[in-house]
Amino acid sequence: MKRFAELDSEAFCRSAARRIFALQLLFVALVALLFAAAWAGGERVWLWSLAGFLALLSVQAVTISWLMVGVRKKLLSLEGERDAFYQELLRLSAFSSLGEISSSIAHDLNNPLAIMNEEVGWIQDLLQGQDPSGPHALSEYANSAVQIRLQIQRSAEITRRILSWSREGEENRQLVDLNVLLNKTLVLLESDLSSARISVTKELDPRLPPVSGNLPELRQVFLHLTKNALDAMKDRGGVLTIATESRGDLVRASIRDTGPGIPKDLAKSIFSPFFTTKPAGEGTGVGLSISAWIVKRLGGKIEVESEPGAGSSFHVLLPASPAPPQEENPR
Amino acid sequence: MSAIRLLIVDDETRLVETLSKRLAARGLEVEGASSAREALDLIEARPFDVVLLDVRMPGMDGIEALREIKRLRPLVQVVMLSGNASVNAAVEGMRLGAAEFLLKPLDLETVLARVEEAYEKKRLEEEKVRSDR
Numbered sequence: 497m498k499r500f501a502e503l504d505s506e507a508f509c510r511s512a513a514r515r516i517f518a519l520q521l522l523f524v525a526l527v528a529l530l531f532a533a534a535w536a537g538g539e540r541v542w543l544w545s546l547a548g549f550l551a552l553l554s555v556q557a558v559t560i561s562w563l564m565v566g567v568r569k570k571l572l573s574l575e576g577e578r579d580a581f582y583q584e585l586l587r588l589s590a591f592s593s594l595g596e597i598s599s600s601i602a603h604d605l606n607n608p609l610a611i612m613n614e615e616v617g618w619i620q621d622l623l624q625g626q627d628p629s630g631p632h633a634l635s636e637y638a639n640s641a642v643q644i645r646l647q648i649q650r651s652a653e654i655t656r657r658i659l660s661w662s663r664e665g666e667e668n669r670q671l672v673d674l675n676v677l678l679n680k681t682l683v684l685l686e687s688d689l690s691s692a693r694i695s696v697t698k699e700l701d702p703r704l705p706p707v708s709g710n711l712p713e714l715r716q717v718f719l720h721l722t723k724n725a726l727d728a729m730k731d732r733g734g735v736l737t738i739a740t741e742s743r744g745d746l747v748r749a750s751i752r753d754t755g756p757g758i759p760k761d762l763a764k765s766i767f768s769p770f771f772t773t774k775p776a777g778e779g780t781g782v783g784l785s786i787s788a789w790i791v792k793r794l795g796g797k798i799e800v801e802s803e804p805g806a807g808s809s810f811h812v813l814l815p816a817s818p819a820p821p822q823e824e825n826p827r
Numbered sequence: 828m829s830a831i832r833l834l835i836v837d838d839e840t841r842l843v844e845t846l847s848k849r850l851a852a853r854g855l856e857v858e859g860a861s862s863a864r865e866a867l868d869l870i871e872a873r874p875f876d877v878v879l880l881d882v883r884m885p886g887m888d889g890i891e892a893l894r895e896i897k898r899l900r901p902l903v904q905v906v907m908l909s910g911n912a913s914v915n916a917a918v919e920g921m922r923l924g925a926a927e928f929l930l931k932p933l934d935l936e937t938v939l940a941r942v943e944e945a946y947e948k949k950r951l952e953e954e955k956v957r958s959d960r
Contacts, residue, residue, distance in 0.1 A: 604910075607910050610931035618848060
């Protein structure tokens with residue numbers, strides 16, 4: 497399988513600038529030493545001219561490193577701009593991911609509504625019937641009332657799910673159990689999953705350490721990745737595999753599909769903002785780029801393995817957080 | 828005129844139950860099924876005029892079931908039911924020969940009207956088949 501990694505040009509430039517700067521310092525120190533030696537050595541002209549030459553070089557070098565500092569500053573400000581751009585994109589995509597799950601929500605809510613609608617209709621039918629207060633009608637009313645209450649509870653459960661999606665843990669970093677998060681993501685996409693032809697395999701490591709991150713952001717990452725995997729198998733069905741694994745200091749969560757895979761010529765572009773292969777109106781192309789940015793900010797990365805015709809795997813690697821102190825079992 | 832023989836297919840069993848009671852009270856002959864599999868078995872076992880078929884069901888979904896029903900009994904009219912206005916599913920359903928597409932929650936008068944239209948359509952098609960022979 498081919499592996500695609502993201503090139504981190506900013507980090508590269510920064511470390512290069514640092515290294516050049518250090519070399520220049522060394523250079524200047526050497527020149528100073530030479531000067532001192534020439535001074536002490538008396539009238540050796542060649543030593544003086546060598547020192548002058550080196551001094552000239554070091555002036556140039558200092559200029560170069562000064563320029564590099566400028567470049568670095570520029571890069572930092574660009575990075576700041578990029579962060580601001582992604583923050584904004586993240587804010588906007590919160591709406592779009594709500595849009596993505598909204599058809600699922602609509603379906604989930606319309607089912608209990610449809611049932612309540614029929615129950616109420618049935619009560620009205622009986623009321624307009626021949627014996628609205630007979631024993632049969634009375635037991636039917638009671639029966640319908642129970643059913644309506646049941647469906648109201650079911651609807652409330654769905655709205656709670658939406659609320660918890662949009663509100664829970666808005667700002668702060670917290671310890672997140674990726675197993676729980678992945679299971680919740682699957683519940684959210686339940687009705688997408690239940691409609692035929694996609695089966696789910698879970699390979700969750702029960703001893704997975706938590707990661708530190710912002711919950712709604714991480715939720716977006718896994719919603720995007722899972723949605724993408726489902727979309728990849730929309731036409732022909734397949735197997736969705738959700739796996740977690742502890743790898744040294746890292747935690748790896750993988751979303752695998754058995755869809756058509758990523759064509760080689762598109763592989764480089766998949767993390768670019770606004771890149772999408774979906775028709776207009778179905779995808780905005782921001783999901784993967786935002787996800788990559790979120791994960792990178794938490795000190796992790798997303799790796800992709802894909803084989804055209806054999807599906808894709810997206811691996812989210814995040815630094816494991818030290819487990820919270822074990823609570824004493826109260827019983 | 829004999830009663831319209833209707834089959835309601837939805838994984839929400841309570842919806843099937845109550846809708847059946849209400850439509851039966853309006854003179855239809857109603858059967859219910861809670862999965863596509865069960866519905867196909869029933870359709871193979873006895874004659875129906877119209878099928879009310881939910882699009883989204885676990886296991887075999889409505890679109891697949893529609894294809895099967897049309898293969899088994901081309902003249903049976905299928906009215907699709909859906910919880911969300913998915914244009915794609917509606918277009919796909921129509922292409923596969925569904926007679927109508929209704930959104931949940933259902934309006935009973937509309938359901939009755941569409942079922943009667945579908946029944947009428949089936950009767951006309953049957954007559955046409957008979958006269959072609």
